[in-house]
Amino acid sequence: xxxxxxxxxxxxxxxxxxxxxxxxxxxxxxxxxxxxxxxxxxxxxxxxxxxxxxxxxxxxxxxxxxxxxxxxxxxxxxxxxxxxxxxxxxxxxxxxxxxxxxxxxxxxxxxxxxxxxxxxxxxxxxxxxxxxxxxxxxxxxxxxxxxxxxxxxxxxxxxxxxxxxxxxxxxxxxxxxxxxxxxxxxxxxxxxxxxxxxxxxxxxxxxxxxxxxxxxxxxxxxxxxxxxxxxx
Numbered sequence: 576x577x578x579x580x581x582x583x584x585x586x587x588x589x590x591x592x593x594x595x596x597x598x599x600x601x602x603x604x605x606x607x608x609x610x611x612x613x614x615x616x617x618x619x620x621x622x623x624x625x626x627x628x629x630x631x632x633x634x635x636x637x638x639x640x641x642x643x644x645x646x647x648x649x650x651x652x653x654x655x656x657x658x659x660x661x662x663x664x665x666x667x668x669x670x671x672x673x674x675x676x677x678x679x680x681x682x683x684x685x686x687x688x689x690x691x692x693x694x695x696x697x698x699x700x701x702x703x704x705x706x707x708x709x710x711x712x713x714x715x716x717x718x719x720x721x722x723x724x725x726x727x728x729x730x731x732x733x734x735x736x737x738x739x740x741x742x743x744x745x746x747x748x749x750x751x752x753x754x755x756x757x758x759x760x761x762x763x764x765x766x767x768x769x770x771x772x773x774x775x776x777x778x779x780x781x782x783x784x785x786x787x788x789x790x791x792x793x794x795x796x797x798x799x800x801x802x803x804x805x806x807x
Contacts, residue, residue, distance in 0.1 A: 578619050578630065578631060578634040579619065579620070580617050580618065580619050580634055580635055580638050581617070581618045581619070582615065582616070582617055582618075582638070582642075583615070583616040583617075583618060584613075584614075584615055584616075584803065585613060585614040585615075585616065586613045586798060586803055586804070587611070587612075587613065588612040588613060588614055588768075588795070589602070589609075589612070592614070593616065594614035594615075594616040594793050594795075595614055595616075595764070595780065595793055595795065597612060597764075597765050597768065598765065601765060602765060602769050605765070605766050605769045605770070606769045606770070609769050610769060610772055610773045610797055611797055611798055611805070612768050612769075612772060612795060612796070612797065612798075613795075613796065613797065613798040613801055613803050614793050614794060614795050614796075614801075615639075615642060615793075615794045615801050615803075616791055616792065616793045616794070617635040617636075617638040617639050617642075617791065617792045617794075618635065618789055618790070618791045619631040619632075619634055619635050619789065619790045619791070620788075620789055628783040628790050629719065629722070629783070631783060631789075631790035632718060632719075632722045632781055632782075632783035632790040632791075632792070633715060633718050633719070634790075635781070635783075635790050635791055635792035636714075636718040636721075636722075636729075636779065636781060636792045637714065637718075638792065639779055639792035639793075639794050640652060640714070640779075642794065643731045643777055643794065646800075646801070646802055647733070649733045650731040650732065650733055650777070651708060651731070651732060651733070651737075652708070652709040652717075652729060652730075652731055653706045653707065653708060653709060653729070653730045653731070653732060653737065653738075654680075654706065654707045654708075654709050654713075654717040654720060654721065654727060654728075654729055654730075655704070655705075655706055655727060655728045655729070655730055655746055655750070656673065656677065656680065656704065656705050656706070656707060656720070656726075656727050657702065657703070657704040657726040657727065657747060657750070657751070657760075658673055658676060658702055658703050658704075658726070659702075659726065659760060660702075660759050660760055661697065661700035661701070661702055661759065662700065662701060662702070663699060663700065663701075664696065664699050664700065664701040668701060669694070669701065672692040672694070672703050673692040673703035673704065673705050674689070674692055674705065679716060679720075680707055685707055685708070685710075685713065686710045686712060686713070687707070687708030687709070687710040687713070688706075688707075688708040688738060689705065689706070689707050689708065690705045690706040690707070690738040690739075690740075690743055691705065691740060691743075692704075692705050693705060693740050693743040693744050693747070695744060695747055695748070702747075704743055704744070704746070704747040705743060706730075706737065706738050706743055706746075709729065717729060718781065721779065721781045722781040722782075722783055725760060725761040725762060726750075726751075726760050726761070726762065727762075728750070728762055728767070728778060728779070728780070729778070729779035729781070730746075730771070730776055730777070730778055730779070731776065731777040731778075731779070732774075732775070732776045732777075733775055734774060734775065734776070746767075746771070749763070749766050749767055749770045749771070750762045750763055750766065750767055751763065752766060764778070764780055764795070768795050772795065772796050772797050772800070773797065775800060776796070777794055777795070777796040777800060777801070778794070778795040778796065779792055779793070779794055779795075780792070780793040780795060781793075
């Protein structure tokens with residue numbers, strides 16, 4: 576059965592919309608002059624069973640990725656991966672780092688580029704982050720990771736330096752605004768959007784957890800990078 580996916584355009588995420596409402600006042604604490612942000616969302620209704628959300632989310636994500644490809648063939652799709660909460664920087668933790676704890680993203684499965692594992696330290700606590708190029712054979716897996724792991728995200732970028740250690744660490748420090756609570760392991764989408772979208776990046780935010788009624792893939796970027804009219 577074909578999944579019906581609805582496309583929704585939200586030209587201003589700082590006002591009421593059907594994609595993702597962002598707080599302009601909060602954005603101004605991150606950036607003195609926050610960029611205009613818009614979204615193109617792909618939504619599928621969960622009209623059958625809760626277990627169908629994974630398939631619905633995949634359908635939305637595939638539509639969103641196709642939309643970006645149509646915008647420009649220069650975009651590469653990346654999965655940003657971070658590990659869990661801060662841990663003691665023990666020899667075992669520092670040996671395993673990131674990829675050894677992500678066997679599904681091993682060298683044998685990743686056919687594209689995979690960045691180095693970037694180590695981020697606070698005192699004697701450590702976390703790791705990295706980027707994996709989402710090639711066609713990795714699409715389903717990347718969408719499922721981004722849907723279920725709130726420390727991971729899909730980023731479309733034309734930047735040639737996005738995988739260097741400085742860039743990966745920069746994404747991590749933007750994405751995680753706290754060393755405790757939800758902010759420790761849940762991405763800060765506002766901070767990511769305000770910081771990365773002016774660089775030309777497009778973020779994909781996936782929703783479709785066990786208690787959600789719908790599945791969706793939100794493409795977040797400046798209006799121009801989504802092919803929408805710029806605000807005057």
